Amino acid sequence: MSDPPVANRRTSHSPPLQRELEGAQRAILSRPSIPIRHRLIFSLLLCFILCGLFGLVALTRIRQVRGQLDLLEALEMLYSRSLRVQLLERQEGSSVEALRDARARVEEAEALLAADAGQRRSPREAEAYSKLLSRLADYRSLLGRLESAVDVQERGREMAAAQALEAEIAFRGRDLVHRERSSVARLLRSSEMLFGTMLAVLLGFFLLITFFFTRALMDPMRRFQAYTRRIAQGDFSLIRPARAYRDEFSELALAVNQMLAEFQTNQEKLIQAGKLTAMGTITSGIAHELNNPLNNVAITTEALMEDFKALSDEEKWRLLQDIYFETERAGEIVKSLLDFTRDERPDLVPVDILEVIEATRRIAQNEMVLNDVRFELRAPPGLPLVRGAANQLRQVFLNLFLNAVQAMPGGGPLTVEVMAEKGLGRLCVEVRDEGIGIPPEHMPHAFDPFFTTKEPGKGTGLGLSICYSIIQKHGGTIEVTSERGKGTTFHVCLPLANGEKTGAEGPRLDRGPAEA
Amino acid sequence: MAEKSVLVLDDEPIVGDRLKPVLEREGFEVEIFTESERALERLKERSFHVLVTDMKMKGPSGMDLLRFIKEKAPSTQVIVITGYATIETSHEAQALGAFQFIAKPFKMKELAKLVSKAARGG
Ligand SMILES: Nc1ncnc2c1ncn2[C@@H]1O[C@H](COP(=O)(O)OP(=O)(O)OP(=O)(O)O)[C@@H](O)[C@H]1O
Numbered sequence: 001m002s003d004p005p006v007a008n009r010r011t012s013h014s015p016p017l018q019r020e021l022e023g024a025q026r027a028i029l030s031r032p033s034i035p036i037r038h039r040l041i042f043s044l045l046l047c048f049i050l051c052g053l054f055g056l057v058a059l060t061r062i063r064q065v066r067g068q069l070d071l072l073e074a075l076e077m078l079y080s081r082s083l084r085v086q087l088l089e090r091q092e093g094s095s096v097e098a099l100r101d102a103r104a105r106v107e108e109a110e111a112l113l114a115a116d117a118g119q120r121r122s123p124r125e126a127e128a129y130s131k132l133l134s135r136l137a138d139y140r141s142l143l144g145r146l147e148s149a150v151d152v153q154e155r156g157r158e159m160a161a162a163q164a165l166e167a168e169i170a171f172r173g174r175d176l177v178h179r180e181r182s183s184v185a186r187l188l189r190s191s192e193m194l195f196g197t198m199l200a201v202l203l204g205f206f207l208l209i210t211f212f213f214t215r216a217l218m219d220p221m222r223r224f225q226a227y228t229r230r231i232a233q234g235d236f237s238l239i240r241p242a243r244a245y246r247d248e249f250s251e252l253a254l255a256v257n258q259m260l261a262e263f264q265t266n267q268e269k270l271i272q273a274g275k276l277t278a279m280g281t282i283t284s285g286i287a288h289e290l291n292n293p294l295n296n297v298a299i300t301t302e303a304l305m306e307d308f309k310a311l312s313d314e315e316k317w318r319l320l321q322d323i324y325f326e327t328e329r330a331g332e333i334v335k336s337l338l339d340f341t342r343d344e345r346p347d348l349v350p351v352d353i354l355e356v357i358e359a360t361r362r363i364a365q366n367e368m369v370l371n372d373v374r375f376e377l378r379a380p381p382g383l384p385l386v387r388g389a390a391n392q393l394r395q396v397f398l399n400l401f402l403n404a405v406q407a408m409p410g411g412g413p414l415t416v417e418v419m420a421e422k423g424l425g426r427l428c429v430e431v432r433d434e435g436i437g438i439p440p441e442h443m444p445h446a447f448d449p450f451f452t453t454k455e456p457g458k459g460t461g462l463g464l465s466i467c468y469s470i471i472q473k474h475g476g477t478i479e480v481t482s483e484r485g486k487g488t489t490f491h492v493c494l495p496l497a498n499g500e501k502t503g504a505e506g507p508r509l510d511r512g513p514a515e516a
Numbered sequence: 517m518a519e520k521s522v523l524v525l526d527d528e529p530i531v532g533d534r535l536k537p538v539l540e541r542e543g544f545e546v547e548i549f550t551e552s553e554r555a556l557e558r559l560k561e562r563s564f565h566v567l568v569t570d571m572k573m574k575g576p577s578g579m580d581l582l583r584f585i586k587e588k589a590p591s592t593q594v595i596v597i598t599g600y601a602t603i604e605t606s607h608e609a610q611a612l613g614a615f616q617f618i619a620k621p622f623k624m625k626e627l628a629k630l631v632s633k634a635a636r637g638g
C-alpha cells in the first residue's frame with residue numbers, strides 16, 4: 001500500500017468514477033443550449049413587438065375615425081351654410097363680402113370632400129360624392145356670378161338657380177351625413193371588437209410566457225430540491241440530463257456533479273478510514289489472542305530446553321504436541337486477520353454470506369468472549385449467493401457486531417439470523433442484541449456520520465454511516481428497529497447474485513422506521 | 517520457614533501447566549486456576565503471598581482481582597500478565613498497587629524470579 005504521488009492526490013478519483021463523471025458531464029453538455037436568458041429576451045422582445053403592433057393598429061383606427069369625423073363636420077357645415085346663404089340672399093342688398101365669404105367656405109368644403117372622395121368607397125358612394133362635388137362646383141360658380149351681377153333682373157334669375165342648387169346640395173348633404181354617421185358608428189363598433197381581441201391576445205400571450213417561465217424555473221428548482229434531499233441521504237450518484245436541451249441549470253448540474261464526484265471519493269476514503277477504526281477496536285483483542293499461543297509456544301519450549309534430560313519421552317511428546325497445536329492456532333489467527341483485511345477488488349461478485357459472517361465472527365471472537373457475549377448463528381441450509389464485495393460486507397458485519405458487543409456491557413446473546421427472500425430476489429440478515437437499545441430520539445440519527453453516544457475516544461460515529469453507504473452501493477437496504485432497554489436489531493438485505501428484481505424500482509434505501 | 521503460597525490464574529491452561537513445576541521447584545506452594553470466577557472464590561477462602569494473574573479474561577478481569585485483593589488482603593503481592601499492555605491499563609494497575617507487570621510472551625525464568633522477589637518483599 002504505497003501512497004499515490006502527492007501531485008495527483010486532489011484530483012485522483014478512481015478511474016471508473018472519473019469515467020462516469022466524464023460521461024455524465026458529456027451527456028449534460030451534448031444537448032442543444034437554450035439559455036433562460038435568451039428565452040427571456042426573446043419573449044420580452046415578442047411582447048414589445050406585439051404591443052407596438054397593436055398600438056399602431058389603434059393609431060390608424062383613431063386617425064380613420066378622426067378623418068370621418070372631419071368629413072362629417074364639413075358636410076354638416078356645408079348643410080347649415082347653404083341655409084345661411086339662402087338667408088343671406090333673402091335680405092336685399094347683401095354685401096359682396098358676404099358672398100365671397102360663403103364661396104370661400106364652399107371651396108373649403110369642396111377640398112375636404114375631394115380629399116375624402118378617393119378613400120375606399122363603394123362605387124355607389126363614390127358616385128354620390130362626385131355628384132355632390134359637381135353640384136358644389138356649380139354652386140360655387142353661381143355664387144361667383146351672383147357676386148358680379150349688377151343687374152337686378154339678372155340677379156333674380158341667378159338667385160333662383162342658386163336656390164334650386166342649394167336645395168339639391170342640402171338634400172345630398174343630408175343623405176351623405178346620414179351615411180357617414182352610420183359608417184362612423186360601424187367603425188367605432190368594429191374598433192371596440194378589435195381592441196377587445198387585442199387585449200385578449202395580449203393576455204393570452206402573457207399567460208403563456210408566465211406559464212413557460214415558471215415551468216422553466218420551477219421544474220429544475222424542484223428537481224434540484226430532490227437532488228439535495230437524495231444527496232443528504234448519502235446517495236451520491238451523478239445527475240443525468242432530465243430534459244432535451246440545456247440552460248443555466250445545466251451549469252449548476254455540472255458543478256453539482258463535480259461535487260458529487262468529490263463526495264464519492266471522500267466516501268471511499270471514509271470507508272477505508274472506518275475499516276481502520278474498526279480494526280483498531282479489535283487490534284487489542286487480536287494482539288491478545290495472538291500473544292496467547294505465542295506465549296504458550298515460548299514457555300513450552302523453555303520447559304523443554306530446561307528439563308530436556310529429566311523429561312520422559314512421553315512428557316517430551318506432550319510438550320511438542322502443545323507447541324505444534326499452539327503454532328497452528330497462531331497461524332489460524334493470522335489467517336483470519338488476513339482474510340478479513342484482504343484487499344479484494346470492490347467489484348460486486350457472487351458471495352457466500354455465511355462465509356462473510358464466519359470470517360467476521362472469527363475476528364470479533366475475542367472481543368465477544370471477553371465481554372461474555374454469546375454468538376449464535378441461525379441459517380437454513382442451501383442459502384443462495386448474494387451480489388457483493390466480501391471485504392466490504394465483512395466490514396459491515398464487524399461494525400454491527402462491535403456495536404452489539406458495546407451495547408451489552410454485561411454480556412448477552414448476539415443472534416445472527418439469515419433468511420432468503422427468493423420472491424423478492426434478496427437475502428436478509430438480522431443482527432440482534434439484547435443491549436441498551438437506541439432511544440427513539442436517536443433513531444433518525446443512528447446512520448448519520450459522526451453520530452455517537454460513546455465517550456470521546458471510544459466511538460467515531462462512523463460505523464453505521466459506513467455500513468449504510470456500503471449497503472447502498474450494493475443496492476441493498478439496512479434498517480434498524482430497537483426497543484429501549486430490550487435490545488436492537490439491524491436488518492440488512494442484499495440482492496441475490498442471480499436474482500431478478502421483482503419490484504420495478506431500482507435500489508432503494510430505508511433508514512429505518514424513524515425516518516418518514 | 518513455611519512455604520510461600522502462589523495463586524496462578526490464566527485462562528490458557530498451558531500457562532498454569534508449565535508454571536506449576538517451575539514455581540514448585542523454587543519452593544512455592546502453587547495453586548492453578550483457569551477461570552477467574554473460581555480463583556476469586558479461592559481468594560475469598562484463603563490468602564496467598566503472591567497472585568499471578570492474566571489481565572483480560574472472560575468474567576472478572578485481572579484488574580477486578582487486583583482491586584479485590586488490595587482491599588481484602590493488601591499484603592498479597594500481585595503480578596499482572598498481559599497479552600496487550602496499554603499505557604492506561606499499566607498506569608491503572610500501578611495505581612492500584614500491582615507489584616509488577618509482565619507482558620506475553622514472557623520467560624518462565626523471569627517470572628519465577630519476579631515471584632520470588634515479590635514473595636520476599638511481601
Ligand atoms: N446495537 C446497538 N445498540 C444500541 N445502540 C446502538 C447500536 N448500534 C449503534 N448504536 C447507537 O448508534 C450510534 C452510532 O453508531 P456507530 O456505529 O455509527 O458509531 P459508534 O459505534 O458510536 O462509533 P464507532 O463505530 O466508530 O466505534 C452509537 O453511538 C450508539 O448510540
Ligand SMILES: [Mg+2]
Nearest residue numbers: 399403463464
Ligand atoms: Mg460502531
